[in-house]
Amino acid sequence: MATIKDIADQANVSIATVSRVLNYDETLNVSDETRQRVFEAAEQLSYQKSNKKWRKRKFKIGLYYSYSLEEELSDTYYLSIRVALEKKLQSEGLKVHLIRSSDQLEQLRSIDGIICLGIFFPEDIEKISSFQKPVLFMDSSPNEDLFDSVVIDFTKATKKALNYLIELGHTKIGFIGGVDTDKNGNHYSDLRQEVFENYLKSKDLYCEDYIKIGGYNPKDGYLLLKELLKLEEKPTAVFVANDTIAVGLYKACYELGYRIPEDISIIGFNDISAAQFMVPPLTTIRLNTEFMGETAVSLMQERLMSEREICMKITIPTKLIIRESTREIQ
Structure with a gap:
């Protein structure tokens, strides 16, 4: 099993630097190039698999819901997705910030990424883009080149x-x-x-x-x-x-x-x-609304951790549940 010393030797930095980089110490003053060397060395040596602190950084996720409470209660589809989403965020110990339509960029400085659920129109999407954060849309995919998405087929x-x-x-x-x-x-x-x-x-x-x-x-x-x-x-x-x-x-x-x-x-x-x-x-x-919520959180964590730039779209399959409200006719 690789150690911090192995990573330090391969990245040509001190053990202390490796430890602080992998623990996302914001007070550490090193270049982006140095950080990249440390992460690449850790990946090559499979250190990620044995170091939970690196994998489990506690990000702060912004949740942006486009609908009102009344709309959610009238159509429980969004309610079921939201509950699954928030349940997964809680189980991962992630910090959550509820975004309001009136929020401005200054109020979202501490947020690492944004998950959007609901119907978003062009002006909404333009504003979300202005937040300059990694964004994932649930139940819609307005721009596959700019945003991650988890959708139903x-x-x-x-x-x-x-x-x-x-x-x-x-x-x-x-x-x-x-x-x-x-x-x-x-x-x-x-x-x-x-x-x-x-x-x-x-x-x-x-x-x-x-x-x-x-x-x-x-x-x-x-x-x-x-x-x-x-x-x-x-x-x-x-x-x-x-x-x-x-x-x-x-x-x-x-x-x-x-x-x-x-x-x-x-x-x-x-x-x-x-x-x-x-x-x-x-x-x-x-x-599969519960799986949608879990997938959205996992995909957002993966993007933030890996700093992935290429967007991903995940399509969740559906299942026909046959009960008694339909029948064969001649």
Whole structure:
């Protein structure tokens, strides 16, 4: 096993310098070239594997959430990711600073890196870039050349849901989703909607009347399904952008006397904890939110420790959870 003395000999510096460099002593006055020689020697001698202090430097991470508490509670997708993220940060003993939209560069001097969760528009991204810190986006990837990111593969997940419905014999498939709007009134469509439309067009199964867009909440799901069910030729299945919307669909079906899945199949997205207890239990796409949080923290630590300049994008797979809200039709 390599020792500090071995590193000192290879880097041509004193043992004390090696110790202080590997322990990130900020009072040490040495050149960047010297620090690099020490780290390279430690890496070559596999010292990292036997020195926890070097590996476990306690960084200070800024957390920037783009949504409000009310929005988080109305769509628990972000809640589940945030809980997993903060749980991992706590287990690693990392310091945390919650960033507000009003924060300026001067207030973030002590932060080593920033993890962003939510929907960020161009003006938000420009401000985040001005902080001049390593940045990781969760659930979005605004610029793969500038930022690390941990994302869900929405394209594959949406196609997975549609393929399942098509295999069950459904050809009249509706979509209920939402749209994001920035402070200037610009609208940003949901990627799931884009994939839904393009994929069904490629299968010659697309019907514009089956697309209903509102908010990501039960109320809009309730109202929009009622609109769909007023059509003369109704869809036999509906794919919704999140399970929270699906709650509203269930209420609409109950009030109108439609049975799930006998009269209409419903497939959700997120697999919230309540999905398995809905009546009937909701078929949905499960997102590995806990793994997303753990991966984001690990990737940020790795970037800060290695001073990596090349950005990385990690895509987390999803799983189709088949329950009782969908059925085969003839």
